[in-house]
Amino acid sequence: MANFFPRWTNLLPFKIGICVIALGAGVVAAFTYYATPKTLAVGYQPSQPIPFSHRIHVEQLGLDCRYCHSFVDVAGHSNVPTSNTCWNCHQHVQQESPKLQPLRDRFDPDHPDFGKPVEWVRIHKTPDYVFFNHSAHVNRGISCQSCHGRIDKMEVVYQAENLSMGWCLECHRAPEKHLRPMEEVYNLEYDPEQYIADNPHLGVKTTEELGLKLKELWQVQPRESCATCHH
């Protein structure tokens, strides 16, 4: 019988194998890089109907988070302020600012938008089957900053962390990295090293030691079982 396959084909299966492996690895690598929450969600920074600046309100004016997000320590949701919360101040200040025109429209009885809510674009979103509870976190020494980053430095808010399940679990497995005294939860300028230096009576040296101390003191035992967030 004649040789149907020339000699060079002997290595062909091997070459094809290498190509397939390389392609597979490439797809996995590309998916990991481009299609996971890390790249899909982090840095999402949509423009808002009113270009509200957290930097001005928090860093410069010193408003507490809870002035606007008033139910963050009460409810699962952290509420976005109602129009009349904004209006409390802005009926007096920045009366002429064109940026605030959408807000003024909502208080102008002759405007079609009168009484309608401001349609803020949602940035931080967990899937529908995740029941994240803000009050469970901020009441146990986890700061806003741990999930939302330095909001007080943001001119326009963007998503700072990826909010994936793996990211949640990282902290649930080692909460000491994020725990801070309850008085400091809403203090976005909190500096753990400074705090430790100012409070020598705590007898801790590093941020982690402080976290471990608080964890034990308050019996913080974050759960890793599914029903913690999924029900």
Add this chain to the structure above:
Amino acid sequence: MSKRIWQHPDVPADETTVAWRSTGQLENTADFREWLEREFPRGAAEMANQEEAETSRRSFLKLMGASTALAGFGMAACRRPEAHILPYAQAPEWVIPGKATYYASSFPRSGGATPLVVTSFEGRPTKLAPNTLHPDAAGTDAFAQASVLDLYSPYRSTRVLKGGKPSSRKEFDAAFAELAKDSGAKVGFVFGRDDSPTRTRLRKELAGRFGNAKFYAYEALEGDAHKAHGDGTRYVADFAKADRIVSLDCDFAGLDPIGPVTPFSERRKPEGKGYDQHASKDALNRLYTVESGFSLTGGMADHRLRIKPSQLLQVAAHIARRLGADAPVGGVPIPDKRLGDWINPMVDDLKAHGGKSIVVAGSRAPEVVHHFVAAINAKLGNVGDDKPLRFVRTGTEGLGDIEQLTADLGSGAVEHVLFFTPSNPVYDAPADLKFGEVLAKAKTSIHFGLRTDATANAATWHVPASHYLESWSDSRTATGVHTVVQPLILPLYADCASELEVLAALLSEEGALATGEGEEGAASPALVEVRKTFEGLAGDKEEDWKKFLRDGFYAGSTYESATPQLDSGKAGELVAKAPKAKDGELEIVFATDGSIYDGRWIDNGWLQEAPDPISKVSWDNVALIAPKTAKNLGIYDKIVTLETPTAAKPADGEGQHRTGQLIRIKANGVEMEVPVQIGFGQAEDTVIVSLGYGQGFSAEDELGRGPLNESNVGLVGINTGFNAYPLRTAAAGYFAALEGAPAITGKSYKIAAVQEHHAMYGRALAREVSTLDDSKKGDFEHQLASVKKHGMDSHAPPNISLYKPVDEKGESLLSDPLHQWGMAIDLTSCTGCNACLVACQAENNIPIVGKEQLAMGREMHWIRMDRYFAVQPLKDDDGNYVEENGEKVLDEDNMELIPQPVACVQCESAPCETVCPVNATVHTEDGLNAMAYNRCIGTRYCANNCPYKARRFNFFDYNKRNPLVPHNLYRGPLGEKQVGTAAHLQRNPNVSVRMRGVMEKCTYCVQRLKDAKIRQKRRQKQESLASGESTKTKIGTPELRIPVDSVKVACQEACPSEAISFGNLLDEKDSRMGRAKSVERNYDLLNYIGTRPRTSYLARVKNPNENMPGASRIGKATIHMH
């Protein structure tokens, strides 16, 4: 989970109870064995046939190809979709987004309102719970739980109809104003049988304004009790004071309440209501029931007498005779020996408990029986303010009934008629009144109702009524406590009007009908009227009014006591007129339906799908007939296709192919055809048919009855059941003699009955003991002590677990030091009423699946309400079994019914968890067997491995696609969606709505547990901050553990008999659950397989009277099968 080999001992000689859930099980048909052996019945997991399988493999590939191609166009969609957050423009008072608010309200109904606490999420009422502050709080029943669904029902009436055709509110308002201006108008008002103080007040004012006005009350199943006791007078029972209770066909624990029922169940627990006393039989009450077919109350009875309904008078008269009560007993024949032997010892027991007993007759029992019962109670000294029975004067005096209304309409004394009654007189009034024809004579008839039912379509005007959660009103509970009906939401539809708004408008000068919120947020006129009534009662202090709204009732208010206006002369006349019981003559009982009451709930999907507590049939009604009668008539074998246990499986009879044979019955000259089922424990020579079904049919109807009255019902109620109302007359509204014997027609009808689904075979599942000494089992103490050793547990060797309860570090897997959840269900107070089942459905977003799917065994109820019948074989005087044709004769006179709710029992060694390939069901640290729905891939291995059969699988997207549209589920993506319909507003936002292909089950309302834990943490934080420095404050177990018994799960909350206790095992005996688990009659279901369930059961206790016939055979319903 362990592997052991042991030898079964022989069945002990005294373990002879025969128990079954269904006829198939009793007869051990091949069909039943199929259900038993397979987790999912044949066909449940497959596409039934090509016609239904519209998404065949081929079309699936086609669709997939097309969608892949289209995906190319959609690449732009890889961007993150933009979502918006819409905060309130003006923050409403009290509303915190994401947190529920709770308001007190009540559900008005004829036996007395049900006081409620309504859960509201951002203004949407989603869940009802009993108002435990209320003095008349007695849980809720299935109807109350399901009533919230009516608010959102897509089949609710939303617009004004004129002569059955769509019209407008404006047009109606004009016609209405004209009527209101005519003070000489001959107006008739037809109310329900509930009692509202404001309505009573307005009624009197209306009588002043409209000189010719007449007032009526009508509900289809109201009975004649009020005629016997005097106008507006009725009795209320205080079960806490009753040692002996005799129910003459009164389902007071179910459909026919006569007062709060919770105290009744409290007195059935030997350890006291809190399980904190030593078990004793002394304080137990004893219930005697006389009835035709099993009711929920009959199922609880210690002694039960089966009689034909016409014999009820004989029984009542005989009791009166034995007691020497003041009643015309002479005209009533003395009952036969069977009845006499039963009645005599019972009367002796009653005599011994004079002043501490209750004798009641069902509200639908003949008037004459009520005369006798009143005389009996008077003789026993049971009546008085501090006695178990109290006669009260309600606000319903001076109301005419349906017969008077018919006469007045016929004679022209009433020309304009307004219907507010929740019943549907054109459909459900006694047939001989021909109400539909009489109504046509009225110049104007205006129907206010939630549904466009027969009366709505027959009336000249129909106006959609506001739901009670949308309107202001007030009500009276059973004992007369003044209770608020508070709206939680404005009417969903602009056309809606409430009863009080209409009455208030008629009293105004212009007759302008103002409904809902007025201009600039002005309050509804109904609120003004309700407040005015309240001020008349309690003064005008703002504080009192606020307290009334907060608590839901006005403390201290009650009905004034009354003395019954008994007329023994009239009783004598009635005796002469009463139908005589004739031997061998069959009687038909027109029963109240356990699912849809008188038919008013026919469009409520939760209630339609909840299986009837006795027959376990969903979506239809059937005729029930005693097995012996069926055998006598020669139809038993046709009803139960009898097969030997080795016979081949029949093609017909399983799953979606289960059918009922149609029989033809005739009464009062009217014939009907209805499918028949065997009714166990039913009196011989009776046929029981429940009312309320068969209101409308479409062309899709299986028996080809449609299209008929199609517009009277929505998609839920269409093509369901058989209408028995035409057989009923005013004189024979409760029962009638059958004309001729029922005959099989040869036709059959598909029946969806859940009784054989998810069967757990034998093995002492439900256990029962008796307070009487038993020759073999010993006295009460001994019997209690041996509860844990019933059935398999008597000889199974101890378990050796293959699983280690610790992790690799040696720490317990149940590591939570704060909470370990557990539940105890007390079978001694569980009546099997379905309240828990419906409450669970409301709380956990459980969809309905429709009749077709349910028949295939795909029901989604997380709680399965098992109902067992159990009976002992008869013995002769020598102690030998009585046999007939080689088979033991069963003591059918003392048949028992045991309900047993089974949901996931949260096994510590859960068999389901080990077989899940994706870890979608895993254990939590606090002992829950959790489900991660989004992780489930639907292999269904877990359900196959669950010995309790507690898992339910979403075979279709029941939440997204409407299962009630024929064939809709099989259309896949082309099916009609129901997303966005009003029904979705009822969903609990804290529970995932599951999709197709996902397994689900009970998780002890994990969302409530999580909420309670977080609330507790928050409280601790407040305290630590208040103390100054949080870094110095210790927060430990005592601070973080939630207060004892502070969290309730939905089923527990709803239970009217407090059968379910739930709590933290680490609270030990501080918690009611912990105490319940420590009593002797606590046992684990299927203990011997070593799953270590967290839910345990408490054996049922029967307290028989040793002098009664068959007393030794009572209290032995433990199912002993090996």
